[in-house]
Amino acid sequence: MLLRLERNGKLITLRTPPLALGGEAYLYAVDGDDSIIAKVYHKPTPERGDKLAAMIANPPLDPMAGSGHVSIAWPIDRLFSYEDEPRCLGFIMPRIPHTHSIFEYYNPKTRRQLCPLFHYRYLIRTARNLASAFNALHATGYVVGDVNESNILVSESALVTLVDTDSFQVPLGATTFRCPVGKPEFTPPELQNVRFREIDRTPEHDAFGLAVMIFLLLMEGTHPFAGRVVGDEEMLPLGDRIALNYYPYSISRSVPYEPMPTAPPIGVMHPDVRAMMRQCFEVGHTNPSLRPHAATWQQVLDLAESNLRLCRANTQHFYRFGLGTCPWCERMAMLGGWDPFPSRKAVKRGEHLQPVITRPIGMLVIDPYGNTPPTVEKTPQKQPEPTPQS
Numbered sequence: 001m002l003l004r005l006e007r008n009g010k011l012i013t014l015r016t017p018p019l020a021l022g023g024e025a026y027l028y029a030v031d032g033d034d035s036i037i038a039k040v041y042h043k044p045t046p047e048r049g050d051k052l053a054a055m056i057a058n059p060p061l062d063p064m065a066g067s068g069h070v071s072i073a074w075p076i077d078r079l080f081s082y083e084d085e086p087r088c089l090g091f092i093m094p095r096i097p098h099t100h101s102i103f104e105y106y107n108p109k110t111r112r113q114l115c116p117l118f119h120y121r122y123l124i125r126t127a128r129n130l131a132s133a134f135n136a137l138h139a140t141g142y143v144v145g146d147v148n149e150s151n152i153l154v155s156e157s158a159l160v161t162l163v164d165t166d167s168f169q170v171p172l173g174a175t176t177f178r179c180p181v182g183k184p185e186f187t188p189p190e191l192q193n194v195r196f197r198e199i200d201r202t203p204e205h206d207a208f209g210l211a212v213m214i215f216l217l218l219m220e221g222t223h224p225f226a227g228r229v230v231g232d233e234e235m236l237p238l239g240d241r242i243a244l245n246y247y248p249y250s251i252s253r254s255v256p257y258e259p260m261p262t263a264p265p266i267g268v269m270h271p272d273v274r275a276m277m278r279q280c281f282e283v284g285h286t287n288p289s290l291r292p293h294a295a296t297w298q299q300v301l302d303l304a305e306s307n308l309r310l311c312r313a314n315t316q317h318f319y320r321f322g323l324g325t326c327p328w329c330e331r332m333a334m335l336g337g338w339d340p341f342p343s344r345k346a347v348k349r350g351e352h353l354q355p356v357i358t359r360p361i362g363m364l365v366i367d368p369y370g371n372t373p374p375t376v377e378k379t380p381q382k383q384p385e386p387t388p389q390s
């Protein structure tokens, strides 16, 4: 397929078949340029074209620009039909190779199979780099809106890239191009059961989704509102529990849920990180403006990362100072020998490819809210050694 770039009129050829098919667009590789991909809408509209023009005219300052990494896959140029038709059909953006969805890192099962040497320090660094990308967006007046695991890619060196950026909320003078979608588990209480099409999102709304994502990363894929119901209460969907402020780790009020028996103890997180979680989920429940900003998360996560020590039994086990024993050794014992951060020797022997222990306590932790991890390669392969980057 031949399309025209707006800026210089250059024609580019999109490779068929498409790389991916989404609900609203196809993604294509571009002939002769592997650094970009093209997104072509099924139903191009003048509004989409105007939104893209506004985004291209005012890109956020990428915090990783100096190191050559793209943290925000922002539109680069608009695409038009090659026949001078004045209708914008889509856009090109940077291609982000060698990454997986953030889900595949915070989900212990897929992480162990895909990147078994990605230990807790990398998870903290991922959270920190995610906060940094959110901070850059908010600084330029943009809001992610639809925070979810498929819009965040992570590299094996803990670098983060926000994708699907054309769904973000974009301001343009008195107009706001809204983000019409969202997932309940990343949506703050005040927006549960609200029609996204009818409201403007704010950085405070993003701050809730960001805190959920950080919690998932630091708590082995456990959602902050996942829990076991106490007493005879009916089990509610996550969105309803968020709306009702049933944070099972609350220390200020009694709620009808307790932490999942399979979740790591909340104490694995640095005390300042836990305080930030309470600030977001408890204080922020009634006062959204008091939720920690992305910039504050960045600082506190830097502190948490600098406060780690190594386990004597396994040098892939990083845990915070202040804990008497290694929580990952304890967790491994609880999961019947299934190590969330296997040693280099164990990885060499291919042990990370062994399936999860199927006794009840082992399985629950893997899919905290019923996500099915994607199929992964089963053959042992040499694992690259990740180096966390910021």
Ligand SMILES: [Zn+2]
Binding pocket: 311, 312, 313, 314, 317, 326, 327, 328, 329, 330
């Ligand atoms: Zn250990």
